[in-house]
Amino acid sequence: MTFTFTKKTSVYLLILGLFVSLFAFQSCKKKHSAIADRLFKVTQNKIYEDVDPDTLAAALKKEIESQKSQIANEEVIEAFVKGNGYQPVLVMDHFFNGDLDILPDYFDKITEHGLSKKPYHIAAIRTLVAKFHDKNGIMSTDEAYHELARLELLTASSLIKYSNALQYGVVNPRKIFSRYFTATKRPDSTSMKNVLLVKDLKTYLDSIQPADPQYKALQKAFLNNTVIDGLSAEESKRYFLVNMERLRWKNKPTEQKYVIVNIPDFKLDVMEGGKSVLNMKVCVGQGRNMDGRASLISYADSDRYDKPFPRETPQLSSVIHSVEVNPTWNIPRSIATKEIIIEAAEDPYYLSNKNIDVYKDGKKIEDPETIDWSTVTADNLQYDFKQRPGEDNSLGKIKFLFKNKSSVYLHDTPAKSAFRKSMRAVSHGCVRLGDPQGLAKNLFGEGEDYDTIAKDMSEDNPEPTNIGLPKKTPIYITYVTCWVDDTGVLQSRQDVYGLDIVLYDHLKPLMGENLNPKSEMLNAKR
Incomplete structure (x- = not known):
C-alpha cells in the first residue's frame, strides 16, 4: 500500500507538530514552575508567581561561585545542584514538610558533643526559613532568587558537615x-551525596546520633562537668573531648572475636560477643611522655605535632595468622647499634652468653669475641645479629605474628x-605478653596444635616451630586514655605517647576555646 502526501496532509502534520511542541513547552514550563507554585500556595506571596526557573538556575550558579x-x-x-538543573531541590524537599524548621535545632546541640556551632550557619538558616514562611518576607524576585540559592547552599553545606562530624x-x-x-x-563523595538525598531528615538525624554506651558515658561526664580523680576540671573536660572524638572514628572492631591492646592501659583483652574473655597485662614501647612532662593543660608548641619516640608501639589493625614457638630473634639494626655493639665492646663474651650469633654477608662468624667491637659504630656496622631460641631469648618462648x-x-x-610495674612502657615497640600461653590456648583452643605449643614452650627446643592459626583472629592496637569500665567507674590513664595533646590541638579550633557544656546546653534550650 502506497501512502501519498498531499497538500492537505502536510498542513495536518504541521498543525499536529505545532500542537505537540506547544504541549511539550507548556508541560516543561509547568514542571519548572512547580517551585514558584508551591511557594505561592504556602505563603500567598505573589512575588513567587514571577519566579523564572532559568533565572533561578543562573542565581544558584552565581551563588556557588x-x-x-x-x-x-x-x-x-x-555536583548535586548541577544534577538537579541548578534548582533548589534540597530546599523544596524539606521546606514544606517542616524539616528545615527543625534542622537548626539539631545543629544547635552540636555543643553537646564538644564541637562548635560556628560551621553550621544556624542563625542564617533560621532567618532564611522564617523569611520564606512570612508572606511579606520576600519583597522582589531578585531577592527570591538570591535567598533560595543561599538557603540551598547553606543547608547542603551544614547538613553534610554535621553528618560527617557525628558519623566519622x-x-x-x-x-x-x-x-x-x-x-x-x-x-567520600558518595556518602555525602546520599545525605542530600535523604527524604526524612528528622529520622535520619536521630539515627546518626552516637549510640555507643562508652560515648554516651563520656558525653554525660562531659556535660555534667565531672572531674577525674587527680585532674583539674579543665583537664578532665579535655580528656572527655579527645576520647569522644576517638569514639566517633569509624575504626571500631565489628568481628565477633578479636584481640585488642590499649597502649596507655598496658592491657590486652580477647573480646567475644562484646565481652572480655581473657585479660592480661602487657608491656608496650617506650614513649615520649612517660614522665608526664606534658599534659592537656600544659604543653609546648613542639608537642602539638606527632613526633614519635623511636620505640613507641604503633596504632594498627591486622589479623593474627600464626605463632612461632621458641623463636629466633632477628635483632633490628636500631637495637644492634644502640645496645648490642656497646655491650659487646664492654664484654667480649656478651654475645655468646646471650646466645647471639653474628653474621657478615649472610655467613655466620664463628668467633665473634675476636672482633674489636670498640671500633664498630653505627656508621661502619657490617654485621647482622640473631638470638637463638632459649630461656634468654628476648622474645621468650612464643611470638604471635600479624602483617x-x-x-x-x-x-x-x-x-x-x-x-609488676605500673609504668609498663618499656619495650622496643613490640607488645610483651603477661600470659602468652593463655593467649595461645584461647586462640587455638584445646587440641593437637595447642598441645604442641605447650610442650615446646616447656622445653629448650633449639629449632623454632611455626604453627598457623586455624581461625585467623583480628587484632587492634589502639590508644584510649579515658573510658567507663564494666562497673560504671570512670577510668583514665596517662598520655604516655602525648597523642592526646596532638589530637586536642587539632580539635581546639573546631570546638571553641571557652566551651562550657552546661551553659551551652541551657542556651540551646531557651
Missing part, C-alpha cells in the same frame, strides 16, 4: 598521627619483673 570559600564540600554540593569525627587520625595504621572509614608495616608482634619475654 561567590560562596566557594565559605561552604564545606563544595565539589559534592555543586571531625579530625582524620591518618593525617595527624605518624604511626597510625588502623583501617578507618572516612566520608604490619612496623614489624611489631605480640611475644613472650624472660623479663617478667616489668609486669
